[in-house]
Amino acid sequence: MSIDDSRRADGAAKGSAASEASTGAQLRKIRLSRGLSLTEVAHQAEVTKGFLSQLERGLTSVSVPTLLRVCDVLQIGVGELFAYPHEQVMEGGSLIDMGGEGVAEYLLTPADTTAFQVFRSVIEPGGGTGGSYRLDTTIFAMGLSGSTRLIVGGETRMLSAGVSTSFSGQTLHQFDNPGTSVSEVLWVLSPPLLRVARGPA
Numbered sequence: 001m002s003i004d005d006s007r008r009a010d011g012a013a014k015g016s017a018a019s020e021a022s023t024g025a026q027l028r029k030i031r032l033s034r035g036l037s038l039t040e041v042a043h044q045a046e047v048t049k050g051f052l053s054q055l056e057r058g059l060t061s062v063s064v065p066t067l068l069r070v071c072d073v074l075q076i077g078v079g080e081l082f083a084y085p086h087e088q089v090m091e092g093g094s095l096i097d098m099g100g101e102g103v104a105e106y107l108l109t110p111a112d113t114t115a116f117q118v119f120r121s122v123i124e125p126g127g128g129t130g131g132s133y134r135l136d137t138t139i140f141a142m143g144l145s146g147s148t149r150l151i152v153g154g155e156t157r158m159l160s161a162g163v164s165t166s167f168s169g170q171t172l173h174q175f176d177n178p179g180t181s182v183s184e185v186l187w188v189l190s191p192p193l194l195r196v197a198r199g200p201a
Helices: 003-033 038-045 049-056 064-073
Strands: 094-096 101-107 117-128 138-145 148-152 155-159 164-168 173-176 183-190
Touching: 003 049, 038 049, 038 064, 117 148, 138 155, 148 164, 148 183, 155 164
Parallel strands: none
Antiparallel strands: 094 101, 101 117, 117 173, 117 183, 138 164, 138 183, 148 155, 148 173
């Protein structure tokens, strides 16, 4: 691992831990505002009460599919958990938590951008989403550095620097870093992720 990789990995780890704590606190606040108990939410989200308690206290990471299930139970979109930047010119972006292990993600578009969202993921070796999931959006992905394995509908697409792909977020997908150095990916989502959960059709 190079010095730059080491710094990015350290930043990803620290950023991920801080984001988990913030996300957990938001989930707890929303749960209490809904008048729901830990037991109720845990049961509906198919997790244990102990796991949900640790998540709310920022003591554990959560896979993307599990985080989305908790959001569904609380009737929020995962976009509700983001800290939206207001600056029109940013450096680095705003740290967010989309779930996953060993992944730090940054929102690069300001709060008033409504047509699309841009994220940057910094993924440690072995890090990833922890499972497959769907999103109500169209996704463009481009590798910035390292090597990221993106699996879309069972098809593997390897993203290295400058390599891009696009797909429907409704297709089951997941990503991870199978390499030995940190990888980075730029994501463009259109339309942006919902802040309120979509109700029954």
